[in-house]
Amino acid sequence: MGIADSGTGQGGQPQADLLVVGAGVAGLWLSIKAARAGLSVTLIERDRIGAGASGGFLGALMPHSPERWNEKKDFQFRALVDLETEIAALENETGLPCGYRRVGRILPLHTERARETALDNIAQARTNWSGRFQFNVANTPDRHDWPSILWAPRGIVHETLSARLSPPALLAALAARLGQMPNVLVREGVALTGISHRERRAGLSDGSKLAFGHIALANGVDAFSMIAEAQGAPELDLGGPVKGQAALLDAGAPPDLPVVYHDGVYVLVHENGLVAVGSTSERQFDDPTGTDGQLDDVLKRARKLCPLIGDAPVVGRWAGVRPRAVGRDPMLGPVPGAPHVLAMTGGFKITFGIAHRMADCLLAHVTGSEGPVCPESFSVEAHTAKAKPSAHRPLPRS
Numbered sequence: 001m002g003i004a005d006s007g008t009g010q011g012g013q014p015q016a017d018l019l020v021v022g023a024g025v026a027g028l029w030l031s032i033k034a035a036r037a038g039l040s041v042t043l044i045e046r047d048r049i050g051a052g053a054s055g056g057f058l059g060a061l062m063p064h065s066p067e068r069w070n071e072k073k074d075f076q077f078r079a080l081v082d083l084e085t086e087i088a089a090l091e092n093e094t095g096l097p098c099g100y101r102r103v104g105r106i107l108p109l110h111t112e113r114a115r116e117t118a119l120d121n122i123a124q125a126r127t128n129w130s131g132r133f134q135f136n137v138a139n140t141p142d143r144h145d146w147p148s149i150l151w152a153p154r155g156i157v158h159e160t161l162s163a164r165l166s167p168p169a170l171l172a173a174l175a176a177r178l179g180q181m182p183n184v185l186v187r188e189g190v191a192l193t194g195i196s197h198r199e200r201r202a203g204l205s206d207g208s209k210l211a212f213g214h215i216a217l218a219n220g221v222d223a224f225s226m227i228a229e230a231q232g233a234p235e236l237d238l239g240g241p242v243k244g245q246a247a248l249l250d251a252g253a254p255p256d257l258p259v260v261y262h263d264g265v266y267v268l269v270h271e272n273g274l275v276a277v278g279s280t281s282e283r284q285f286d287d288p289t290g291t292d293g294q295l296d297d298v299l300k301r302a303r304k305l306c307p308l309i310g311d312a313p314v315v316g317r318w319a320g321v322r323p324r325a326v327g328r329d330p331m332l333g334p335v336p337g338a339p340h341v342l343a344m345t346g347g348f349k350i351t352f353g354i355a356h357r358m359a360d361c362l363l364a365h366v367t368g369s370e371g372p373v374c375p376e377s378f379s380v381e382a383h384t385a386k387a388k389p390s391a392h393r394p395l396p397r398s
């Protein structure tokens with residue numbers, strides 16, 4: 001599809017049915033889903049595909065714990081189940097592997113209380129994980145698990161729902177798929193600078209304007225202030241960045257090893273044997289993309305957790321900022337008072353596992369078709385109800 005960049009299209013028609021802002025994992029999935037549904041899509045990206053939080057190398061796809069089940073956990077569970085098929089279709093369409101494997105996960109148990117909770121969760125998982133996936137408590141990992149988890153005095157949980165993928169491989173496949181679709185235009189190096197939601201026009205950093213049917217703000221941490229602005233309340237603090245640092249190690253580890261997770265530290269093996277270790281969780285930081293001693297601490301804990309990577313050399317260090325919405329849940333759906341402006345952000349630590357399903361929800365809203373149930377807590381209204389005026393922006397003068 002060729003889209004002229006100035007003014008409205010012929011007969012005042014929108015020039016893109018859907019304008020997607022931000023080419024991270026969220027914006028890429030949404031663009032593909034919308035294009036598959038026959039919409040004309042323009043995807044703009046300020047920098048380059050994967051320039052934001054999606055440009056790292058972790059890719060853990062870990063479920064919430066199976067107890068105290070709610071809509072959010074159900075949404076994520078279904079997304080994690082479906083992702084396997086979604087990725088198989090994408091790989092089939094593009095011929096590009098995404099490094100996906102359902103390897104499961106091990107959680108070392110350090111206290112009697114943790115073991116008791118884990119034992120209770122066996123039944124919860126049986127009920128809430130549809131009987132297809134296991135959640136077991138064992139004394140030691142079996143042969144297929146990490147050969148030595150150094151310290152797991154109360155045994156381990158081994159669950160078989162978790163998976164992992166390679167973020168750069170997934171992004172490459174998503175981008176390649178978009179390149180195959182005639183109704184998609186991808187423009188890197190072009191930022192959204194403003195929205196006139198009544199006229200349904202976007203201002204772009206190259207000085208042009210683009211008319212849209214809907215616009216989706218999938219631009220990660222930068223989306224929150226734009227969503228506040230679009231609903232006429234620019235002073236609201238709807239969310240912000242939480243920095244994370246991660247490392248990549250050359251350990252030559254077997255790619256079927258489960259993800260290991262303990263107390264915020266996780267270790268996973270990619271198909272090529274490289275081991276990714278994450279991650280810090282920082283609210284205060286000066287440099288959003290720099291790594292420092294906090295990553296060294298995570299590495300130290302990871303090496304202790306999994307002696308297999310004990311002296312493996314570090315071959316990559318990376319940091320990025322995750323979008324965390326004020327209500328902690330993802331932020332998804334129309335902006336109050338601006339129904340053609342859609343929020344798609346706030347996936348925080350789980351976006352890689354749910355972005356495809358977030359896209360299905362948003363697309364159903366755009367096309368008026370039936371889509372997955374989107375939890376009420378994801379709505380912009382729900383987040384707005386929890387938002388306070390931003391400490392970072394000046395309040396309007398009365």
Ligand SMILES: Cc1cc2nc3c(=O)[nH]c(=O)nc-3n(C[C@H](O)[C@H](O)[C@H](O)COP(=O)(O)OP(=O)(O)OC[C@H]3O[C@@H](n4cnc5c(N)ncnc54)[C@H](O)[C@@H]3O)c2cc1C
Pocket residue numbers: 021022023024025026027044045046047048049050051052053054055056058059060061190191192193218219220221222243244245246278279280318319320321322323344345346347348349350351352353
């Ligand atoms: C260290 C670390 C480890 C992580 N590990 C995992 C993990 O194992 N599993 C998991 O699921 N998640 C993980 N996450 C979280 C995950 O990476 C993020 O939740 C996810 O990448 C967010 O994707 P996104 O598409 O919403 O945003 P982003 O990837 O940040 O994409 C937003 C894009 O919008 C662009 N943009 C911004 N403003 C504009 C504008 N005005 N106009 C046009 N474009 C704009 C940016 O350049 C960027 O490319 C991790 C994050 C970090 C930092």
